[in-house]
Amino acid sequence: MNQNLYNKKTLQWLFYAAAFGVIGAVPLISDDAFLLNQLAVYGVYGMLAVSISLCWGSGGILNMGQGIAFGLGAYCMAMTMQMQTQAEDTIPPFMLNNGLDSLPHLWQPFQDTTTGIILALLVPTTFYLVFGGIMFTARVSGPFFAIMTLATLSAFATIFVDLQPYTNGVNGISPPGSLNLGETEIDPYSSGAYWFVFGLLVLCTVAAKLINQSRFGLIVRALKDDPERVRFLGYNVAIYETLVYALSGLIAAIAGCCFAVLTQYVSPAQFDVGFSISIVIWAALGGRNSLIWAMFGAFTVQGAQSYVGDQFLNTWILILGFSFILVVRFLPGGFAGLVETVLGRLAKPETETQSENGNLKFSGAKEVAK
Amino acid sequence: MIGGFFRIENIEKSFGGNKVIDGFSLNVAENTLQCLVGPNGAGKTTTIDLISGRQKPDAGKVFLNGDDITGRGEHEISRKGIGRKFQIPAVLKGLTVRENLEVAYSREVNALRNMFSMKAKGCAEKLDEISQQVRLTKRLNVEAGLLSHGETQWLEIGMVLMQDPTILLLDEPVAGMTENEIGLTVEILNKLKRSHTIILVEHDMGFVRKIADVVTVLHMGALLAQGSIEEIEKDERVRAVYLGTEDAH
Numbered sequence: 202m203n204q205n206l207y208n209k210k211t212l213q214w215l216f217y218a219a220a221f222g223v224i225g226a227v228p229l230i231s232d233d234a235f236l237l238n239q240l241a242v243y244g245v246y247g248m249l250a251v252s253i254s255l256c257w258g259s260g261g262i263l264n265m266g267q268g269i270a271f272g273l274g275a276y277c278m279a280m281t282m283q284m285q286t287q288a289e290d291t292i293p294p295f296m297l298n299n300g301l302d303s304l305p306h307l308w309q310p311f312q313d314t315t316t317g318i319i320l321a322l323l324v325p326t327t328f329y330l331v332f333g334g335i336m337f338t339a340r341v342s343g344p345f346f347a348i349m350t351l352a353t354l355s356a357f358a359t360i361f362v363d364l365q366p367y368t369n370g371v372n373g374i375s376p377p378g379s380l381n382l383g384e385t386e387i388d389p390y391s392s393g394a395y396w397f398v399f400g401l402l403v404l405c406t407v408a409a410k411l412i413n414q415s416r417f418g419l420i421v422r423a424l425k426d427d428p429e430r431v432r433f434l435g436y437n438v439a440i441y442e443t444l445v446y447a448l449s450g451l452i453a454a455i456a457g458c459c460f461a462v463l464t465q466y467v468s469p470a471q472f473d474v475g476f477s478i479s480i481v482i483w484a485a486l487g488g489r490n491s492l493i494w495a496m497f498g499a500f501t502v503q504g505a506q507s508y509v510g511d512q513f514l515n516t517w518i519l520i521l522g523f524s525f526i527l528v529v530r531f532l533p534g535g536f537a538g539l540v541e542t543v544l545g546r547l548a549k550p551e552t553e554t555q556s557e558n559g560n561l562k563f564s565g566a567k568e569v570a571k
Numbered sequence: 572m573i574g575g576f577f578r579i580e581n582i583e584k585s586f587g588g589n590k591v592i593d594g595f596s597l598n599v600a601e602n603t604l605q606c607l608v609g610p611n612g613a614g615k616t617t618t619i620d621l622i623s624g625r626q627k628p629d630a631g632k633v634f635l636n637g638d639d640i641t642g643r644g645e646h647e648i649s650r651k652g653i654g655r656k657f658q659i660p661a662v663l664k665g666l667t668v669r670e671n672l673e674v675a676y677s678r679e680v681n682a683l684r685n686m687f688s689m690k691a692k693g694c695a696e697k698l699d700e701i702s703q704q705v706r707l708t709k710r711l712n713v714e715a716g717l718l719s720h721g722e723t724q725w726l727e728i729g730m731v732l733m734q735d736p737t738i739l740l741l742d743e744p745v746a747g748m749t750e751n752e753i754g755l756t757v758e759i760l761n762k763l764k765r766s767h768t769i770i771l772v773e774h775d776m777g778f779v780r781k782i783a784d785v786v787t788v789l790h791m792g793a794l795l796a797q798g799s800i801e802e803i804e805k806d807e808r809v810r811a812v813y814l815g816t817e818d819a820h
Binding site for chain 1: 623625644645646649650654655657661662663664665666670671673674675677679680682683685686687688689690691730734
């Protein structure tokens with residue numbers, strides 16, 4: 202049987218290795234601190250796209266509120282960084298302006314860096330487990346779930362603005378120093394920070410890919426097709442959905458932490474509805490069924506926005522929206538779908554194979570081989 | 572009545588005030604093939620839904636091996652050993668035939684353990700055996716959505732076999748199959764019933780004649796008659812329901 206190059210596992214891993222090899226080598230070529238910081242932020246966007254590819258591409262769970270985990274992770278990290286710069290028994294200056302005279306309970310755990318980082322990952326993931334658990338056991342799915350995530354995201358944005366004494370409202374938190382891990386300081390404008398984010402991006406992508414290839418991943422792809430059928434095979438679909446949703450939340454939380462470290466700033470903008478929707482657009486443009494292509498989607502859109510978008514100002518949003526419409530209409534698989542079709546054509550001209558029952562079956566480029 | 576292996580007691584189900592199942596009881600002995608027949612709207616598929624957990628009965632009980640499984644979740648009932656094939660073949664269209672069969676091999680259903688497992692133990696051997704049985708060995712790498720209707724039916728039968736349940740619920744498994752394909756299905760079913768209990772919903776009495784050990788006739792959601800195929804075919808009430816002699820013609 203002819204094999205479609207695109208579906209060969211070994212080739213896929215080689216492709217991942219090559220792509221990450223190139224991305225990881227950037228600091229060897231350039232030492233422009235501003236550029237490295239900007240590219241590292243793209244790495245954060247890449248992680249977000251990977252997280253959406255995992256829950257939407259693999260599991261069919263359209264999550265338009267990925268900003269929830271991203272924002273929670275970023276806030277927890279910024280709080281940890283803020284507390285690192287506070288002298289003993291002092292409180293962040295914005296709290297004084299808001300009438301607080303001692304550190305609120307909410308902030309206490311972030312005095313310890315390890316606890317702070319654990320909370321930055323644990324809080325969003327736990328929230329996803331609970332929220333996902335409630336939704337999926339009630340069999341909320343498809344557009345209804347997407348709307349629930351959007352609504353919850355907006356609620357978070359409002360809450361973080363309203364809790365001004367604790368979050369500094371719309372101004373957000375901007376820790377004056379960079380993150381210290383033990384003895385090492387992660388200077389956001391350095392190759393060290395770039396590699397730190399890059400390492401986490403590789404880790405998240407490889408972990409997500411292994412999950413996709415596991416039996417768990419197979420069942421998740423099956424329930425995207427027909428959750429009812431999977432239920433009758435003995436699987437508790439709600440548990441699978443909740444877990445894949447929470448795992449994607451964990452990746453988004455890691456992205457949030459990196460974002461806070463790189464920009465030394467966090468604000469309710471991280472909970473912005475438009476931002477969460479653009480994550481979905483990155484994944485859709487790149488190809489939501491492929492982790493790495495979703496990541497490329499993020500790089501392409503954000504890169505274009507930075508370098509081309511500036512010249513178009515507000516027209517850029519129109520260009521982005523129009524290209525999204527074009528992709529949805531003509532390239533439902535995104536760039537990845539285009540590549541898959543081209544490779545399929547190259548590997549195998551369309552053929553007809555004889556099926557065992559003696560009927561002629563048409564099996565074109567869609568025939569898949571492992 | 573022999574059995575007690577699988578038992579339904581006086582189940583009832585209404586949809587919007589309309590009683591679809593009205594005190595139906597059924598006893599199925601181990602390793603028999605019991606056919607559920609009846610005119611359209613008799614409640615055959617609803618009975619299968621009530622057994623497999625897709626619908627919850629308003630009253631009555633379902634027992635498997637003495638265990639009360641009434642109203643449990645679909646996945647729990649499936650884990651107890653009841654496998655189901657749908658009337659409209661339900662395969663996972665976006666997955667390959669091989670992947671469909673792999674998913675159906677549900678020995679391990681724990682999500683966390685499945686996260687750290689790449690291949691299920693014993694799956695490959697079982698997959699070889701079943702794909703030969705349902706004649707899909709050469710179609711394993713094809714997307715299930717591209718299969719012909721007959722092949723789709725067999726794939727779903729294959730999926731139920733991969734599950735290896737104690738009881739198979741088959742809802743019109745030969746609908747849309749060619750004569751050849753039906754012949755093969757008869758062969759598979761006659762072999763299967765030596766080691767499995769099968770409850771099969773069917774319209775086609777010709778097919779029922781070739782496979783059934785016991786035939787149960789449902790009418791208006793209640794038991795009308797039960798017995799061997801010869802007894803059923805002689806039964807006056809069954810003839811009346813099927814041929815409509817009660818109606819003025």
